[in-house]
Amino acid sequence: MEVPDWQTIPRMLRDLAEEHPSDTVVVDGPVRLTLAELRTRAGGIARGLIALGVRAGDRVAIWGPNDLHWVVCAFGVWDAGAVLVPLSSRFKGVEAAGVLRSTGTNVLITGHGHDGTVLADLLAETAGGPARGLPFAGLPDLRHSIVPEELERPGSLRPSQLLSAGSRIGHAEAEDRARAVRPDDLCEIMSTSGTTGTPKGVMLEHAPTLRGYRDWAEIVTLGPGDRYPVIAPFSHGFGLNAGLLASVMRRATMMPIRVFGPELLAALIRDRRITILAGPPTLFHRLLEETDVGDHALRVAICGAASVPPELVRRLTEQIGLERVINAYGLMEGTVVAMTRADDPVEVVASSAGRPVPGMEVRIVGDDGLDVPAGERGEVLVRGYGVMRGYWGEPDKTAEVIRDGWLHTGDVGTLDPRGNLSIVDRKKELFISGGFNVSPAEVEGLLLREGSLAQAAVIGVPDARLGEVGWAFVVPRPGAAVDPEKIIAWARDNMSNYKAPRRVIVVEALPANANGKIDKRALRARVAH
Incomplete structure (x- = not known):
């Protein structure tokens, strides 16, 4: 495939904004943003970050739900030559602090949680309030924190103050910073639990990321005129790169989705006339069984699952009239690896992720x-x-x-x-709950912070609505009384909701295999019976 000679995200944005300035690339409620406006607003964020002392290669984190502000700030981070560190809006304070600390993040831009929670306050509970000129005493690398405009938090700035600081930085200086970004510079550090359960930061560079998701978009046939709701969180590799970045690259109209619910699906199809939809097979089952599709503009479905029922593929093409159903395989560490193609039969789409x-x-x-x-x-x-x-x-x-x-x-x-x-x-051990990867080892480590548990073992259990949910088998500490409901409540208060176990089972001891490791096969067999 012919790949544009962009090589960096700032150059891509500039080329497209100059050639297609009036193309709308973001619609968030009543607000629409063109390529020219995105470039201008991202430049304002970049100048603000430079004014705060952000240097090329510094890490800047964004913590909030999918929205227009997230999009603008992401491109502002890239324009400043900084490395984007996305944080899940479902994170609790301890999870966010862990990523910020391990990446040495210098600036944090925060929003509200899905339930209106002030995310910066969650961090303060874990890392302490402002001290010694830092917004959070327990995060010595974090020099600045940006909170939503309507808030006032000691030690933190509001977006208007960030932009005001940026007015001291000349446009030429900011342009020089953006154009100095190199193809092999880091653009993102994405958090992943991998196979060990300890969160790690995956380092991705500008040129490979641009190439991977331009090729992905080419195969998907994403392009100008498409209306594409980005349901996956921007903190996830798919939401950020196959959503936010791919939409701008291909001049499609992205619709950031803060919280996705069943009632929204019908509105997206009937009222917003979406043309591209990506999600797990459960989303498309819901589309077929629970949604009155009627007249629609939907043409491409992207499943991205290990296995898709052949009947689902047939129904989507024959009953709904879609042009394409696509399956794919990728991972944070490897970007886009394999995809099905336009001429693949139903059986290939259903049973495989296609060819590299x-x-x-x-x-x-x-x-x-x-x-x-x-x-x-x-x-x-x-x-x-x-x-x-x-x-x-x-x-x-x-x-x-x-x-x-x-x-x-x-x-x-x-x-x-x-x-x-x-x-x-x-x-x-990894399992997927509601479209989110869950590492049992990570959840086990978080559970042990509660204080009353000596051991914890988490497994994924099939669930009709979410695909899988976590069940935790726990051993109390000597002399401790463990109430499963209190453990579940603690988990919901202290970890992302998709990680929190749905059931806690108290046992005297955990089964072990010949190597002395916890025998999770035995635990799964217990659940099956």
Whole structure:
């Protein structure tokens, strides 16, 4: 595929704003933003960040739900030559503080949580209030915090104050900063739990990220005139790169979705006339079973799941009249790896993630590291331009997963004779709840902070609405009385809702295998019975 010679996100925005200034790329409620307006407003944020002392390569975090402000600030961060650190709007204070601390983030831009919570206040509860010229005493690298305009928080600035500070910075200086960004500079540090449960920061560079999601958008046929609701959070790789970034690159109209509910689906299709829809298979089952589609403009569905029922694909094309149903495979560490194509039959779309995208290679290897025959299971290895630079500040963990140029994904898959990749098992222990990856090890570590537990083991259990939910088996500390409902309530107060276990089971001891590790197969068997 021909790839534009942008190489960096600031250059991409400038080229498109000059060539297509009046194209609308964001619609958020009644507010519409063109490419020219996006460039202007992003430039204001960039000058404000420069005025605060942000240097090229500094980390700037954004913490809030999908909205217009998030979009503008992201491009402002990139224009300033800084590295974007997205934080989930579902994070609690302890989770946000962990990412900010590990990445050495210098500036934090915050919003409100889904329920109206002031996110900065959650952080203050964990990291302390302002002290010694810092907005949060327990975060020594974090020099500045930006809170929503209507708030007044000691030690923090409001967006208007950020823009006012930026007025001291000349446009030429800001342009020089934006144009000085290099193709191999970092653009993002994305949080992922990976296979170990300890959150890590995936380092992604400008040029590979642009190429990967331009190719993705090309295959999806996303382009001018498309209306694309971005349901996945901007803090997630898909929401940020296949949503926010891809929409601007392809001059499509993005609609940031703060909170997605069943009632919104019908409104998106009937009233907002969306043309592209991405989500898990459960979303499209809901579209078929619960939504009166009627006259619509929807033409492409992107499922992105290990397995999609063939009947779902048929119904979407025959009953709804979609042009395409697309399945794909990617991961934070490897960007876009494989996608189904326009001429693929239903069976291929339903059972595989298609073939590798140009510039990416896939191997399936056995325990001996050798390639297995077509159709046999093995670990999925990935090589190509989209593989991450590594994990932020963790060279040892980087070396564990990138060996001899190949990214060892930890996923189990097969390749058919035509090269179609099927994922047949997820990374060790990881499960997906409501479209969010959940690492049991991370949840277990958070649960142990509650204070009354000696051990915790979390597994994913099938759930009709969310796909899977967490169940926690817990062992009390000596002399402690554990109330499962209180543990669940504590979890909801102290971790993202999709991570919080839906059920807690108190046991005297956890089963162990021959290696002395917790035997989660035994726990799953207990649930099955």
